[in-house]
Amino acid sequence: MFTWKCYKLLYSHFFGYQVKTTDFSNPEKYINLMKKLTFANIIGVYAPLIVLNIAGLATSKWGVQLYVQYIENIVLAAVMIGVGLYEQKCMPSMLDFDF
Numbered sequence: 001m002f003t004w005k006c007y008k009l010l011y012s013h014f015f016g017y018q019v020k021t022t023d024f025s026n027p028e029k030y031i032n033l034m035k036k037l038t039f040a041n042i043i044g045v046y047a048p049l050i051v052l053n054i055a056g057l058a059t060s061k062w063g064v065q066l067y068v069q070y071i072e073n074i075v076l077a078a079v080m081i082g083v084g085l086y087e088q089k090c091m092p093s094m095l096d097f098d099f
Helices: 004-011 027-059 065-094
Strands: none
Touching: 027 065
């Protein structure tokens, strides 16, 4: 719900189509809000997911399909964390677009 993609879809340009252009009177306020929500998402969703999957790895035996699923969940959560942090790093330059 609170992602850069959602913002782009609702309030600006998405896939090169102009939906509804808006100008930010205070872009720093928006960037700070998105950073807080991203970190809340990491701490509230991905961190517990990783911890539970590591606990599952510690208690399961190799060769069980669930063991492979634990590994996959950890990798996907790490990728999502990385993408979210990269998105936050690039957001200030993304707000400076002209179509």
